[in-house]
Amino acid sequence: MTADASLLIVEDEPKIARLMADYLQTHGFGTTTLDDGNAVMPWLEEQQPALILLDLMLPGQDGLSLCRSIRQRYPQTAIIMVTAKVEEVDRLLGLELGADDYICKPFSPREVVARVKAVLRRSQAAQSATLAVDDPNAPVQLNEDGWQAIAGGQDLGLTAVEFQLLRVMMRAPGRIFSREQLMDHMYRDNRIVSERTVDSHVKKLRKKISEVLPERDIIRSVYGVGYKYQPDE
Template identity: 70%
Template sequence: MSDIHADHSDDQAQSRKPLILVVEDEPKIASLLCDYLNGSGYRTRHVDDGNAVIAAVNDERPALVLLDLMLPGTDGLTLCRQLRAEDALLPIVMLTARVEEVDRLLGLELGADDYICKPFSPREVVARIKAVLRRSQALDQTLSQSSAKGQLTLNEEGWQALADGHDLGLTAVEFQLLKVMMQSPGRIFSRDQLMDHMYRDHRIVSERTVDSHVKKLRRKIASAWPERDVIRSIYGVGYKFEPDVLD
């Protein structure tokens, strides 16, 4: 009987460890990464085909995705874009043998939190993952505090945004736009990045369309808070949500 209780306790302790989804098609590298991560207090799940990644993330939301750039099936950059469109907060660290600056910048522009080039030290990968998770937890805390402080809350089931209890009457696109920016306070989003989050079918729209949605969203927020401007325009770059103005 005691052995059964011990096994159950071990299972519970294991399930509480953060899950790292390792997306890597080279078996030796994947095995090495999983061994180091498991030895550093994480759980791991390994996927070796890009076509299986979205299902794996939906099956059990990982704490972080360690994503190789070159994969059979869907490639890493496309996956990064798709994951970001579904969840703006999911931490993503990309792995690649490509060292060209254009690839590094493209990966980060699509929403990767960090970028590690092969060959690498497994200890360095673990250290970088820990750093990204610390930043992610800090953002979660900031978002929670800013929402409570300014009484700007989102009801995702009802697709409602409430400013001090006042329903802003947002459209689905406006709600998604506000949600994305609130999830990453202080982060500047380009118009292209906002398009990816607003339209999950990746339709092609003009930058003016994004500007129009932002203008309408700001007007609706201003109807409840005439003197507050929580969405800031960054000239020539894009937009960001600034929770500090809610003080």
């Protein structure tokens, strides 16, 4: 999902908005430009862009509050924040707001195009993975809103960490995750934990699954490497 994707540029500096629009259009993207934060949510009620380039400082509703509102109402829409305030970067990418990426002013048009393409690729991959997780024929179904894993019609009663582990592996069936990679997904606060902690959580997760699906071994260990989700018999 790159060329022909529809993009929304929210930028109140006309020269910057025109520069981004012109350069993105030459690379095959369709663009719309808005210069007032108050116009964004009404526009989104009528349109569905693949990605929004959202300036931090805007007249009307500011970029931070807009990012939060967009995430709540349109969670599948990718967002790249555009800012001259480097000290805001951690907030822009944090769980509080959930921006997919950021661009700091001043920037080069090539950087904008490269970041847009990269975010769209990730967004498309994530949406495909979500479809795989929601497969009704999978041995385990995930209710991500309720943080539940259902197997054989039963709630497995997973902890938050166990649910995170299962979700990460289910989004990439057959992929082997190292313990370090799994730790990164388990603990977003960068706490220091040992690889044995990962092994302990995986052991508990496998036990809960086997109690409901005794003949299925869907979480498999790969000696010396890590773990993978393998739903096939």
